[in-house]
Amino acid sequence: MSSIDIFPRLDRLGLELGAEERQIVASVRDFAQRRVAPGAAERDRTGAFPVEVLRECVELGLHAMKVPAESGGAGADDVTYALVMEAVAEACASTAVVLASSNLTAKVLDAHATAAQRERWLRPYAEGRLGPASFALTEPSCGTDASALRTRATLDGDAWVLDGEKMWITSATHAGLHLVFARTDEAGPRSAEGISAFVVEAGTPGLVVGREEDKMGQRASGTAAVSFDGCRVPAAALVGERGRGYAVALSALGAGRVGIAALSIGLAEAALAEGLAYGTQRRAFGQALTEFQNTQFVLADSRTELDAAWLLTLRAARLLGRGDRASAETSMAKLFASETCARVVDRMVQLHGGYGYSREYAVERIYRDARVTRIYEGTSEAQRIVIAREMLRA
Template identity: 50%
Template sequence: MHFAFTDEEEMIRATAERLAAERLAPLAARLDRGEGRAEMLANLRLLAENGFMGLNVRPEYGGTGAGTVAFALSIEALGYACASTAVGVSVTNMVGEVIQAVGSEEQKRLHLPRLADGTYPAGAFCLTESGAGSDPAGMRTRARRDGDGYVLDGQKIYITSAEYTGVFVVWAVTDPDRPKGKGISCFLIEAGTPGLVVGKAEEKMGQHGSATNTVTFENCRVPSSALMGRENDGFRIAVGELAGGRIGVAALSLGIARAAMDAAKAYARDRRQFGQSISEFQGVQWMIADREVDLEAARLLILSAAAKKDRGEPFGKEASMAKLFASEAAHRATDTAIQLHGGAGYIRDYPVERLARDARITRIYEGTSEVQRLIIARETLRNL
């Protein structure tokens, strides 16, 4: 198997690493304290100008067209520096991909260039509801036909980047009489549309720089041209796009894990106890070795899923495997990093405390670890 990256992929990764080090990393701690929103939005615009908001969007729509491997490498590099920024970039890329995949030509021409060039600071997915998390087919938001358009009513929760999103991809029930999951449609709604109300930001455990909001639809009227794809075909779209998003979360998890272990290795080398560096103790070395295996295994799972997606092959099982392993590995890595720091790891003077909080959500969003196991088992048994 050939593991070498193309020249373009190497260039994109190098650019992501440079921008992450120069612009994202110095801001990460301030974002964690609830500061620096304007600077973060400026960074999102800079990333858009450098092609990172449309990595899998074709050039004729303003994107980079670099593919999923380049996307994974980019999100890992950005996540290494600032998870809050990286998650917004990942979701925006997902929004671009779903518009490109199922949007009308008019929708593509209108919205994709605005996502790719930063006119829209971000894009957002409105799927999760209070009673429809791991079971999105159970959503209750309604979109009823009214004249030449639709009227939406309902509420979505935990929507990433909602405060500064330019366009929302929204799922709603259009035919409640159909079997569960069969009467759901997908809509594309611009920010500022009357009846679309963004609630206050949630106070979260981690990734404080990334806004997470409720989005409420109150008699929100949209034209029929807002429908993406065919009516009542939205659930299939959601399932397909979630698989691609899991590659992004896996890459983000790897970036966080790598940052935590780099900090831990540097601390272990410099910290002295009993007359020597603690990195010379076998117990410490074994902890580092175990995590190094985790990081490499996560990287290979992510690249396998990304390469399959780029080749147009089925990749859902592989994306779930990558997301499951990488997010669990990030948990192990940040926990090990705190342990190697000792008491210092528990205070905010060192970055591993923030990284542990940032990593925790990766085992939940885009499908919990338990849901990933269900998907992996289902696909494995189906192929017997």
């Protein structure tokens, strides 16, 4: 969908964007198609991190969208953030997920950092002096059950000493700072107790970033394990209250889910555009594929489900923007958008016939890029757990 096409669609989804938001969304869509999309296939082939593209994203403030302007960020709202994620993901999912994890970390720092921490880490990050940021929660032995994490942080004089290993950390290979969750105290009755959050700067002795994972899709997002071997950080690197780090992590997950819901929609919109273009020009039995009723039904189902995903995602973003509790709504958005993405992308590969299975066609990459949206930022099963829990709350 071009920049021009998006606004009538958004209007019909009931989204009344202000002039400033329209301007941001239009310029990001233009930037994404002009500067991000052209190298996406090559980055997928080589796995090269989008260093230059990210530099331009940083100039536009896309790495710190919800950080207020006084701290160097873009000061955007949740709806604008979702629209930006969607636009970038249409162009390149690897770049989008790097921005998603960076924005997640920036949001946590904005919400929980002290004034001194803001000056030391948030401002330089927001001003583009630190590169992307990573959000390091998952470990080799636990992902969904992240509260069972084993990385430890021990207080030694005026420093915390970290030991342990993180896994699947987006942007780890290029991040200038990592937000790391570690156990500082024995677990209480609930294993989430006793976890704390720390800022660890790239280059800190004892911080070792592993080899980049050889992934199915989103291959340019710098995913790697990160290990800590006697890694000393100053006492001032503790973010939020000691022992309350799990709550710190969860505080940003709603926004994270909306970001991945939007990313999923972006991938699906890109696939649908590819399918429409291909189906219109490819002929079989003397007619274009789009003249078969079966193709029309596939397109109609895809458009309908995608609009539903948009509506759920925009609702969740609006609720977050109002400061409402939105656990169920953000999970519904992420669940439905990522599952819809899978269905739409699969249908568009099918519409391409054998060509959909070839690396020469964008749908093949989109198909691989889409698969992980049902896994990271909480699996589809984890989202269902949240939704049901909210339904059953007394």
